[in-house]
Amino acid sequence: MPASTHSSDSDPPAPGAPTSHPAVANGVHAYGADAPATFRPPPPPPMSASPPRFIIIGAGSRGSGYAQAITTSSNGLVAAVAEPHAFKRRQLGRAFIWGDADRAPEGAEFESWRDFVAYERARRGRAAAGERGVPEGVDGAYVCVLDEMHREVVLALAALGGLHIMCEKPLATRLSDCTAMYNALRANRSRPGSGGGEGEGEEEEDGTVFSIGHVMRYSPHNILLRKLLLEDRAVGDILSVEHTEPVGWWHFSHSYVRGNWRREDTSAPSLLTKSCHDIDVLLWLLSSPPSYADRAAVENPHLPSTVASTGSLQFFKRSRKPRGAGAATTNCLSCPVEEACKYSARRVYVGRQLRGLGAGNTGWPVSIVVPEIEDLGREGSPLALERAREMLLDRLGEDYGPETPAAEVAARNWFGRCVFEADNDVCDDQVVTLTWDDDQEAAAAAGEEGADAGPAANGRQASSSSSSSSEPPLLLLDGRVPRGRGAKTAVFHMVAHSRKQCDRYTHIYGTDGDAYADSYTITVNDFRTGATTVHRPRVESLGHGGGDNGLVRQFVLAVDKVKNHGWSAERAQREIVGCTLEEVLRSHALVFCAEDARLGGEVVDWGEWWRRRVVPELKGPGAAEVK
Template sequence: MSSSTAAPRILIIGAGSRGSAYAWAIKIGTPGTIVGVAEPAEFKRDLFVSKHALDVSAGLVFEDWKQMIATEEAREKLKREVDGICVCTLDDTHCEIVLALRPLNIHILCEKPLSTTLDSCVQMCRALNSKEHNPIIFAIGHVLRYSPHNMLLRKLLCDDKVIGDIVNINHTEPVGWWHFSHSYVRGNWRKTSTSAPSLLTKCCHDIDLLLWLLCSPSTDTRPHLPSSISSSGSLVHFKPSQKPATAGAATNCYSCPAADTDCIFSAKKIYDELNLAQGNKGWPVKIVVPEIEEAPSIADAQRMLKIALEADYITDKEQDDKSYYGRCVYEAGNDVVDNQVVTMTWDDDGPAGRGAKTATLTMIAFSKRICERFTRVYGTLGEVEADSNTIIVHDFKTGQSKTYRPWVDMVSGHGGGDGGLVGAFVRAIVKVGDGWTVEEVQNKVVGVTVDDVLRSHAAVFAAEEARLGRKVVDWDEWWNREVGQAAE
């Protein structure tokens, strides 16, 4: 692509929920165009091709990502015909894919988290920053940075300083009682051994949001790094000891006597009564049965859903290999925590620097709200209340309060964050075509550097070390020990 007159050509790896969401946001809200997909599931691949009117004969529709770079000819074709690639596969595949793509010098957007271990995150960031290859644009799926709500919140706090110096931020991610059971008990992110801790898979962009607000205000390019991180939390509820006595030995909701009376987590209730029966054939129902969106009627969809939910695994290996969404939440073998609190502290940055402050993140499964985050910010001159729809600034000096209602994109997910992220990625590619350097667009358009991405992921791993060790982690000592040498 040589100039902004050409639409950036984007290929999606992984046509699941995130890949489809990003592709849709690119299609309706950016100058980019979807030109290809790599997806092993035939139904998902065919549906994606149909929705985006892809020309299969163009040779950019693949059964998996390895196929698209299998030969030198295939790699050269990608470099000629694709400007950007969105990696939207399962978390533990990100590292292998990004490392394989990096030598092609094609711009990359990677879904969060970056990877599932600190070592692999460091390895990816070293490759992305490597001088052995041409620089590329890199974006990460930390969509909270890109919603109109959070962009305004950051402007008010960091640029306009409407409440003076920030002293404390209290941020909560209410996952939602049935959402947690879907994704983190029955779903792909249920076990640390096959995925990662829930703080990483669910809240890495919440940690990133806090660091975005507190580490690198736009008035100072020097990051104000935390001084310490501590954390506590555990798996309280989703384990055999909490199983209703009336459930007996049942391991599947469709054979459980407690499903209709004593268990709020019944798969029949969650997927059918709360969603499908209300006309929703999208998420989370389509995660259970991807083909369900094509069902001619709700009755047909309910029959498809029932067949899928009645399936139950027999061995632990089967459970590790596949999610069984009708499985009893108390017998699912999950081990990720269902509640966690992270505390971060900052020391005074010196006479001309920024002051001491603290921040807490609460991740809780048991909430009525489903991912409708809310935040309280306490400053020397005022206080801010923020939820998913409004920002209220209380001014101590005037005694007045002002309410802001940022525009909320109801089409793009995460309050417009999905569209904001892919929009920034595509615009950055356009700017490079117009002659901007990668460094310029990384800072001014994407708005986050590879170093920022590594720092926010590292904070998650530091918090997990603190939780497991029941200790307070000194940031500088931990970074030098765990990250510093590896990142050089």
């Protein structure tokens, strides 16, 4: 099987066509307690005369999912694909680019990202020389290759220049790679200038937009949760958050024991590969300001004070292997207790109970084992399905022994391997604790500004509906610490062994109430009124509760604003993507800091760690001030 640049999704894609979600930059739909559970998705933004064009680099499940979302829910076009696996490349091309044509048009199909870069350099040279009939290029790239390839690809695209880039998460698997990518991308950003475009305070347009696959920022559920917490202040000042990602017992075995993300040396810690966007969403809720239109506030986040973490590989190891399996057994298909084992590869991939071939599924996770199986599934004949079953069992029967070179073992996936005999070493259970102190500098500044403002500066009156006519109005005291910049704590738990599969749940405790969010509903209890309100955001069938689709929609819309509407890249980055390059670096750095804390068994001072591990690696004017 040829090596592939594609990045198969570490989270399962839900079935169904992509839909859309309300734009971050264009307002949030706050659905109340009486709203229905599902909504018709808003239509894609209108197409510009010259729609943004994109290349998908890596035609795995993530790349294919983004291509589908671009096509159905954005105002952009998929124009090219780069992927060494011929079947995957042509499958994506036929579905989204050249259709039933006998061959791909020039500039639409590449066997590798290097081929694309070489072609694009030559294409630009031909166009600059005045050659007629030169095909149109692309405006941006979706980087969906394996995690360990992100640095090389993104640096090459940044050096090429002029391309807007969306990189699948994580940004990279090593901190040094993240800082190198940040430096290259920062050099491509726009410089302060004099304007043009729609609105006030524009900048010169000489930069590019960057987005990261932190899809949790873009789900209708989390957009509403953030609005309730930061704009509506439904629980007052947040004091504590407990956030859990239940990976799912068999999903973890597929991706992190048998699959691409099982080893730190070939991938990264599971906190990074699985949960970096959970860490990001905690910072989005607890550090970032309510509005990204406020540039000064975006550049001055309320940062954590300390980071601590505990975790280990608790279960998927040889000491947990059932006695009846026998010490010599390494593959499920030859195991004497296979029928009784819930982790049996035959049960997971071939059977009916989970999402195996027996349930009629030829998509994820079955297609990760045998990519070609999807074509047989579409054919649908009994003969084709029997052939699919044979192919699947053949692949699951592949194994390695003591004589197999370690490099060969690490270089590919072994989906039939016993989960207690695999070469995995990433944590299957981990807890991260973050603390914030009162922002004393902001408190002092607020005290000076409000010293002569009277009682109104320190409190606000509750609405008349929250108190009876016989009672005095309730005064809600804010204190001297500015809103959102007080002491607080966040605890994150990544757990493998759960029935839930990536359906996160979160408890939020505040000064005026508490809330519980479970990926489908948000329940708010108001201490002031005693009222309980249940909010039901629109639930979408696409991955991460609609976050995948929202990420695509916003990135394409940002590129369109830069290309066709005179926006600066910096403005589009803040107001439409809703995530700055600094936030991307910070959330990834926090994961590496948590790993240092876990391995060192210590509580780490975040500011000191940042100055010691990150700042020396940053380049360019103002790098030392990045925080």
